[in-house]
Amino acid sequence: MEQFPLYQQIANALRAKIKSGELQSGDQLPTEAEISKTYNVSRITSKRALTELENEKLIYRIQGKGSFVSTSPPPRQAFGGSGKDVLLILPFAHNPGLGDYEKGINEYLAATDYTLNIQSNTIVGQRKLLQSALQSSHSGLIFYPVNSVSDLGILYQYHLSDYPFVTMDKCIQGIPFLSVVADNFDGGYQAARHLIENNHKRIAFLSSQKIEDSSSLRERYFGYLKALFEAGLTDPGMHDLTEQGLAHDNPASQEYFLRLLESVMEQGITGIVAENDLMAIEIIQAAKERGLSVPDHFSIVGFDDIQLAGLIEPKLTTISQDFERMGYLAAKSLIGLIEQQPRVQAKENVVVPVRLIKRQTVKKL
Structure with missing residues (x-):
């Protein structure tokens, strides 16, 4: 809670009581003096908190009598001000084929x-962008999180504030935001199933982050596990490459990939389901440096179908996400939340189908 001014913390707490129905239309709020005593703050701070709610038209104030919950709630687009723009926060400054x-x-x-309006967290950072956006005049926010577990305190403030908020690509752990995601489970299943159908028996799932930290990655892994289970196969258990600084222009990373490939060959792994296309491409490049051939020495399937996947040699077999459709449905869901349109607003998370793109990195054994 330290990241928010005291008056904002108090306003958020009172706003949550109004949202939950604990404070109903016409109910009187605590006085400035009572708020000061409850939260151990100055009268100036308590007054500013009430002014915040009054500006949002959640409450009205009668001189000499106090503050009361408004008879009818304001339209949601008034939450952040009078603006008619929505904010998109991305974890990358430019589109790297994603x-x-x-x-x-x-x-x-x-x-x-x-x-x-688009902002990226590559310079300012996700936490500061979220802090700023909560105080802005944007009508709502579409958020592409770096993972499912970062900045939960700030994100929970959005939930308490009833801020129109939609996530893309991942769900936020423990907070019931509406999310628009690819069918990651089916993608992981299709990737592993394709290798199984090509007679691969030792298949590894490789990821650069902890599976527990990303809902999308976790679903891909579970889909992979289901395919292995149905085929009577076991997971070699090589999935976690966390904090290795995996980038091809990083010497330490290149050395790590070479050691990884040695382990793959030693364990007799013939098929790899990679976390995403970027990782799959790094592995293919490292294999070339070691004198190994894909798919002759091992096969690999990526995830995302970025532009580079169809340009490298060999061309990457991968799972394609419909990014444009995900963006469209995220915007549709957000406007539904802002304007409270039941015909537009999704009632549960939106899952967009994926498809297998067969190219050249899977060999039949």
Whole structure:
């Protein structure tokens, strides 16, 4: 809670009571003096908290009598101010082949009077962007998180504040935000199943982060495990490569990939399901440096179908996500939340189908 000013913490707490119905229309709120005593703050701080709620039209104040919950709640677009723009927060400054989220969002917004504002956390950082956005005049937020477990305290403030909020690619652990995600479970299943159908018996799942920290990665891993289970195969248990600094221009990373490939060959692994295309491409490049051939020495399947996947040699077999569709549905869901449109607003997480793209990195044994 330290990242928020005291007046904002108090406003959030009172806002949550109004949202939950603990404080109902016409109910009187605690006085400035009572708030000061309860939260051990100055009268100036308690007054500012009440002013915050009054500006949002959640409460009204009568001189000499106190503050009361408004009879009817304001429309949600008034939460952050009078603006008619939505914010998209991404974990990358430019699009590194990870899909046309922006195109899909703008396609939906074109039929509305909302506009899109994009910020990336590569310079400012995710935490500071989230702090700033909560105090901004944006009507709502589409959020692509770095993982499912970071900055939970700030994100929970969005939930308490009833802020129109949709996540893409991942769900946030323990907070019931509406999410638009690819069918990661089916993707992991299809990737492993494709290797199994090509007679591979020793198949590894490789990831650069902890499976527990990412909902999308966890679903891919579970899908992989299901395919192995159905085929009577076991997981070699090589999935976690966390904190290795995996980048091909990093000498330490290159050495790590070479050691990884040695372990793959020693364990008789013939098939790899990679966390994503970028990791799969790194492994293919490391294999070339070691004099190994893909798919002759081992086969590999990526995930994402970024542009580079179809340009490298050999061309990468992968699972394709419909990024544009995900962006479109995220925008549709967010506007539904902002304007409280039951016909538009999704009632549960939106799952977008994926498909297997067969290219050249899987060999039949």
